[in-house]
Amino acid sequence: MLSPLRPLLSASALSASASRLFASSFATTCNWSPNSSGHGWAQLINPTSILRIYPALNDNYYYIIKNTDASPTNCSPHTDYILSDCPEGCLTGVKDALKDSLKDSKEVSKTSPPTLHIFLTHHHADHTAGLSSVQTWASSNSIPVTVHSHASIPPSTLLPSSLKILSIITHGHTPTHKSFSLPSLKTIITGDALFSMGCGRVFTGDMDAAYEGLQNLKREVEDDALVLCSHEYTESNGDFCLSLGEGFWGDDWRAVVERVEEVKVLREKGLPSVGTTFGEEKVWNPFLRVDMKEFERIRKLKDSF
Numbered sequence: 001m002l003s004p005l006r007p008l009l010s011a012s013a014l015s016a017s018a019s020r021l022f023a024s025s026f027a028t029t030c031n032w033s034p035n036s037s038g039h040g041w042a043q044l045i046n047p048t049s050i051l052r053i054y055p056a057l058n059d060n061y062y063y064i065i066k067n068t069d070a071s072p073t074n075c076s077p078h079t080d081y082i083l084s085d086c087p088e089g090c091l092t093g094v095k096d097a098l099k100d101s102l103k104d105s106k107e108v109s110k111t112s113p114p115t116l117h118i119f120l121t122h123h124h125a126d127h128t129a130g131l132s133s134v135q136t137w138a139s140s141n142s143i144p145v146t147v148h149s150h151a152s153i154p155p156s157t158l159l160p161s162s163l164k165i166l167s168i169i170t171h172g173h174t175p176t177h178k179s180f181s182l183p184s185l186k187t188i189i190t191g192d193a194l195f196s197m198g199c200g201r202v203f204t205g206d207m208d209a210a211y212e213g214l215q216n217l218k219r220e221v222e223d224d225a226l227v228l229c230s231h232e233y234t235e236s237n238g239d240f241c242l243s244l245g246e247g248f249w250g251d252d253w254r255a256v257v258e259r260v261e262e263v264k265v266l267r268e269k270g271l272p273s274v275g276t277t278f279g280e281e282k283v284w285n286p287f288l289r290v291d292m293k294e295f296e297r298i299r300k301l302k303d304s305f
């Protein structure tokens with residue numbers, strides 16, 4: 001098992017302008033390149049893992065986590081790469097993230113090649129269209145690939161590097177949407193089920209399932225978990241939050257206003273607004289604050305906002 005993670009850098013060493021990314025167990029170096037159309041990334045590091053956040057398409061994000069078995073008894077530690085999700089163009093990030101490991105495994109013949117685990121939250125094309133190009137490239141570089149599909153993944157998956165991944169049912173956006181929790185890294189990948197300050201459209205029409213999915217997250221996810229969602233929708237979500245009015249938010253109105261201001265500053269600089277904590281989302285995400293009846297009301301309001 002992995003030991004509890006400690007940041008490598010002090011908070012003051014982190015980039016203030018992208019502080020939203022860094023409220024997690026990961027410390028960070030930020031190499032975000034706002035105009036790079038898929039080539040930029042932000043990198044978060046802890047003693048056993050590196051997380052990179054990449055932009056794709058118009059407003060998608062995908063995530064690559066490198067995890068190495070840190071067990072002191074393991075003399076040939078295995079490295080897993082986790083890719084979640086797999087939009088068109090994500091091969092750029094995969095090549096970028098794996099290049100050092102590939103070089104190492106060629107130079108040291110006894111080192112086993114890294115394994116690439118692709119976790120798919122749901123079937124929509126902006127989450128899956130890059131799959132075949134990644135599989136083809138991995139195959140030509142002798143990298144083992146395992147695809148963990150939302151439709152068939154078991155509740156718990158243990159990777160060779162000892163990283164445990166829990167799948168959480170977050171249906172509603174699609175009939176089989178899953179979120180992925182990495183408890184030892186205090187991270188939750190929410191796909192299109194939960195965004196910062198918002199949640200995914202309920203394309204199935206099953207409002208009960210969408211609401212239950214968010215309740216599942218509230219039951220399973222710790223407040224200090226880093227929330228990694230699949231879209232940069234926060235600015236428009238924030239406008240919707242303000243439109244609900246001060247009465248909806250009560251004592252948390254000020255926090256919502258400040259978050260909206262923070263997001264506008266980040267976006268003006270081309271920086272991502274994702275990387276909040278689940279505890280923060282419980283404050284400023286309206287869909288995590290309501291009962292079923294109110295969820296349905298504000299979800300319909302948002303659909304026509």
Ligand SMILES: [Zn+2]
Pocket residue numbers: 122124173192
């Ligand atoms: Zn979707």
